[in-house]
Amino acid sequence: MRFRNLTRRREIGANSYLLETGDNRVVMDSGMHPKGVGFDALPDFGPLPHDSADAILITHAHHDHIGSLPVLQRKQPHTPVLMTEVTGELSSAMLHNSVNVMTKQREEDSVTEYPLFTHRELDQIRANWIYRDIDRSFTIPDTELEATMFDAGHILGSTGILIREGSNTLFYTGDVNFENQTICRAADFPTSGIDVLIIETTRGDHARPEGYSRKGEKERLAALIRDTHEAGGALLIPVFALGKTQEVMLMLHELHQEDLIPEMPLYIGGLSTKITVLYDHYASRSRRSYPGFRLLEDVDMLVPRKNPRKRQEIVSSPRTLYALSSGMMTEHTASNQFAWKFLDNPRNAIAFVGYTDPESPGYKIRNAKEGDMIKLARDLPAVPLRARVESFDLSAHATREQIADYAEKVKPKKMLLVHGEESAQQWFMRRFAETLPETELIRPDVHQPIDLW
Template sequence: MFFQNLARDNEIGANSYLLDTGDCRIVLDSGMHPKEEGQEAIPCLNEVPYNSVDAIFLTHSHLDHAGTIPVLMRDQPEAPVYMTAATAGLASALLHNSVNVMQIKRTELGITDYPLYGHRELDRLVGRWKHLEVEQTHDLTLHTSATLYDAGHILGSAGVMIESQGKRIFYTGDIQFEDQTLITGAKFPEDNIDTLIIETTRGASPRCESYTRESEEDKLCEAILDTLERGGSALIPVFAMGKTQEVLTMLYKFKLDGRIPEQTPIYIGGLSTKMTVVFDEFASTTARKIPDFKILEDMEVQTGSKGKKTPISYRPGAIFALSSGMMTEKTISNNFAQFFINNPKNSLLFVGYADPESPAGKIRQTRRGDIVRLNPENDPVVLDCPVEVFDFSGHATRDSILDYIIRVNPKQVFLVHGDKPASEWFQQQIAARLPQTECIIPKPKKQYTL
């Protein structure tokens, strides 16, 4: 048995891993690197011989895990792809949007490798996707089986337990152990796990000991209310998948509790609407904290009109939850901010991670009164509104992940999905707390014996 990291580097990038049990060859995820383009955005899939894989698992629908699944499937034409039904719905929408983005980049940036796959090919490949229920074991081969467990990270996210030849190998994918506003926390196995393959995203980011999600929601509500009371509007840049739906659910709660005026208009835009439709299709799933709550039916949400560069117009006294979360150039949140952040009555409220080099990251580093360039095609603009940052991460804290590793007490741990400082923090902690556990930060392409 061996494990191989197919990512190009030890980082949060194009996640993909090969697991060979001797009886079954399995690829876990196949992502697209969010900061690279063309072939450099693809995992090292050339390490996996053509048509040599027995099964592919997609743990969840974020681009860094799902973005090159069609490329992998093309090279592995007989391998079924397993995921939850919710992941299938979200991933299909995401990948079709990815085709559109790649087509634009081919035209505007001259990246001739794009698109890596097309709409018709994607529609055909989706026919090989197989939906699995969580906590139901499925036989992959005569001696190897797999079971999915709710990962709590996003709707449909799941960890994968592989059992073969008396060994139990568990790949977590991305994890959130705490209940979020809409999605319940992970329900992971802890017994008799020999090898644990686990994410380390927040290993270099300790959380304040006084933090609670309830208090963070209170702070967000207060910031919105202050903005409305001074006659401004709140712009909340959000990722279309996951963060949009979490924020809308918070706003729904705030209105139900009478904490913000019920008549306050809420606007969403970009890919968010399509993703929210999928979330609503799975309103009755057990992973939803508020059963049968349908965002687009139970809330008065304005979705704007199609076909315009900025389909939503500014108005005072409103909340704008617009994608993308990092305010990437030419997205609705970026275009909207161009004429929004110079108004001192407004507020810009961040609820998720932003890469320091992204427009959102640069705004966070800009002092009020200074100028910021959101898009090279537009003039710089003065940042003259309050900017606040809130912690609603979909990733588990480093302490909760470490606690889980200690409870599992595996013989072997592979630390993945983390930048070097994050993974090294876990490695140091495990060495001190579980000295009998073999702890590995797997180098790309190298094979490790289980």
Template sequence: MQFTSLLRRNEIGANSYLIEMDGQRIVLDSGMHPKEEGLDSLPAHHELPADSIDSIFVSHSHLDHSGSLPVLMRDQPGADVFMTPATAKLIDALLHNSVNVMESKRTELGITDYPFYTHRELDDHEKRWRTFNYERPFQIGDNVRASFHDAGHILGSSGIMLETPEKRVFYTGDVQFEDQTLIPGADLPEEDIDTLIIETTRGASPRCESYSREVEEQKFAESINDCLKRGGSVLVPVFAMGKTQEVLTMINRFKQEGLIPDAPVYIGGLSTKMTIIFDEFADSTPRNQPGFRILKDMEVKTGGRRRKRAPIVYQPGGIYALSSGMMTEKTVSNNFARGFISNPKNSLLFVGYADPDSPAGHIRAGKQGDLIDLDPAQDPIQFNCPMEVFDFSGHATRDDLLSYILRVKPKKTILVHGDLPATEWFAQQLKEKLPECETIIPLPGKPYQL
């Protein structure tokens, strides 16, 4: 039984891992690197012999875990593909959108490798997807049993249990143990796990000891209210999948509790399609507000429901939750910000991670009065409006992850999905607090015996 990282480098990127157990060759996740383009964005799947994989599991739908799935499926035509029903719906929408993005990049950037796959290929590949709900064990091969467990990260996210009569291996995927506004915290197994493969995203980022989600939401509501009272509008750059739906659910509660006025709420980009899918699973997946349907129960303005939606136009007194969360060039939030951030009455409120090299990262590192390059192809914009950053991360804190490892007490812990300072923090903690556990920071391409 062995584990091999299929990443090209030790980092958060094109996540993918190979497990070999009891004659089965299993790939966990098949991501695409968010900072790379062309073939460099893919995992090292070219090192896998063609048609040598028996099963592919996808923990959740974010592109760094699912974006290269069609490429891997093409190379591994005999592999069955497993995920939860909600993940399947989200991946289908996300990968079709990725085809459009890659086609644009082929034209605009001259990346001839794009698109990696077509809409027709996606439709054909989907026929090989098999879906299972949480905690419904199923067989792969003669002696390997698998099951999904709620990871609390986004809709449909799962940890993956693989077990034989002798061994149990658990992969957390991306996990959040705390309740979010819409999505409840993780419900992961803790008993009899021999090898634990766990994400370490926030390992280098301790959270303030005084933090509380309730207080953070209260501050968020106060910032929205203050902006609307002074006659401005609020821009919340959000990721289309997960963060959009969390923010909308928060805003709905703020209105119901009278914390903010009944201001119009606008969403744009891919967010509408993703919100429709979230609403589709309102009654069949764990929710903190069972049955709540965002588009039905809130008056959200999407610019119309027709295929070609009207562009979103600035109006004072509005709340704009627009993708992308990092305000990447040519996205709805980036385009909208050009006429927005120069107005001191408005507020720009960030609710998630932003890469330092992204337009959102540039704004967060700057100060009012700075000239900001939202798009290198256009003139910079003066940044005059107030800006705040709130912690509503979908990833567990390092303390919660460490506490989980200590409860599980695995024989081996494999630290993944983190940069080197993050994984090294966990390795040092486990050396002190769980010395009997073998801790591994896997090198790409190197097999480790389990």
């Protein structure tokens, strides 16, 4: 079996990987680079001839893993796409939103190739989507390969994928979390009988502080909320619409139930609401904490949207919580536009709970000093930062130590490091050179053919 990296650059971005064995070709994930524009944001599908793939396997519904799926399916019109049911339904919602975003970018930024696909095309390609349950083996269509999906603990429906060819096995982690979140339970991955491990390296460039605990981070967040409430201000929590919004909603509910924060209205955005509807739909039919708990009905603090189908401007009010996407405060998103009228009030606070890319507005804010002028978008004047800014480690990705511990239990013959920046992958290379001296370590270059067995 041979592996090829279809990403355009070796970093976090448009995840997509090709497996070739005999006449069979299987693609794992089909993402879009969050910082790329137009065709440059896509994987490079050059090594994959038209209509030649036997299957496409999807690990989860985040944009960097599904964003180019309709483009890939256009090139592979007869190829089945296999994933969990939850991932399929979430992917549909996220990709329809992507059409809206690209259409707006075409109008505002003159990106002529946008949208790369249409709403009608999305409805049509779903005919080739096939749902599979976790922990149940299945044969990949038109091949002699067997696959099993295992819960990855990252977001609802996320999986790692085990592929078996005869006596040889490969395991692709996708994005993984090895500790319980608020909704998602820790990953449940196999640790034995794996010859080749393809592993994410997202958080390899930094260690978690000594003495860290998730409980401690939640209590720090509660303290910030109490301080903001007492000052008569509002709190903005930039979140990703898929995954982080729902985790934060339930966390705030827990804190209120434990009397750690006062009663405060909670607002979320439109896409977040659509995704939360799906989280609630699978409340009793997925591997999660709080089975049966429905966020839109059971979170008492939540303020329902008056008209879910109509875009509404969210205006800041004192002693109110706002969990708005995007988590990086990307230009023209709800959190970005909201912050423009929010940052200059010293009573207000911003709580970052996830990753922010160094080029994003969110990164600028969380690393700025009080009084710095912040440019949030090209069409908005800079505003002074006077709000309090705090950061919390509530990542949905495993720490580098947790990932390393897992790999050291597996002890694969070969290990491929993907989904990580240069500095992150170098940390893993140094550690595994000491702890797994008999494992062949590989950092796949773009299109580099790698024989797995």
